[in-house]
Amino acid sequence: MAGRWMDFGQYGAKGAPGAEALGTAIESMVTGIASPVDSERGLAARLRYLTATDAGYEAMDRAGIHVSPRTLMAWLAEERSPNRANLGRLDAAYWDLRRRNVAADLKRRLHNDGRGTRVEINPVNQSAVDRKHQRDLSSRSVNVRDLDLWDRAVDAWMDDDLEELDAVWDEIIEDLGSDYDAYSNVSSIGWAA
Incomplete structure (x- = not known):
């Protein structure tokens, strides 16, 4: 050691x-969305990323985001905004998914052919x-x-x-x-x- x-x-x-x-x-x-989660652009980008695949929904579940489909649709349509706690969870879910998605690319880059x-x-x-x-x-x-x-x-x-x-x-x-x-x-x- x-x-x-x-x-x-x-x-x-x-x-x-x-x-x-x-x-x-x-x-x-690991790079990702630069806009903060509490900005319109940052929130919209995170929600699009998280709702594009099943892995995104799994990341939200791991982060403790347990809202109804109706609430999630309202967030996506920008009719309602998540509370401060859910904003933090959405950011955590985004970075968790981002890390998981780039792991294979990181290995490839570090292997360098x-x-x-x-x-x-x-x-x-x-x-x-x-x-x-x-x-x-x-x-x-x-x-x-x-x-x-x-x-x-x-x-x-x-x-x-x-x-x-x-x-x-x-x-x-x-x-x-x-x-x-x-x-x-x-x-x-x-x-x-």
Whole structure:
């Protein structure tokens, strides 16, 4: 398991576990409707997206939206507006469905036709750490070509499985050689996929 810095942050280093950074980087690849849910445009777009397929109705059910078909039709026709609680649920349902719909595309993009994806790893921020306690760290990069690893990462992200993301992160940083443990916590990671 990554995170062998038992007292991480004790001397003022700032960063996050690699597993969290991995999940954040995957999440940043998910784009969607920019208009807020409480705007006419944002609400209409979310409702159209959610009511276009059975999966959208399932997402609304998971989010706790239990309204009559008549109420839903009134929302779609813009005759009535959802209350604040249902607006929040509609937004949650939209992003849940969006994540599910883009998961396969994320895997394809990260696989990169079998070439994998180069991951840029930025070490923890040690600017607040006294010089005598600082570690000699620099940004590193590794090309993750193991397609199964990307599948596992996206699936773990979808399931909010931080333990599996941590196991995936461990396998990614092993390619850094003997210095890999210094990157169990990072300030950020990124890639162009």
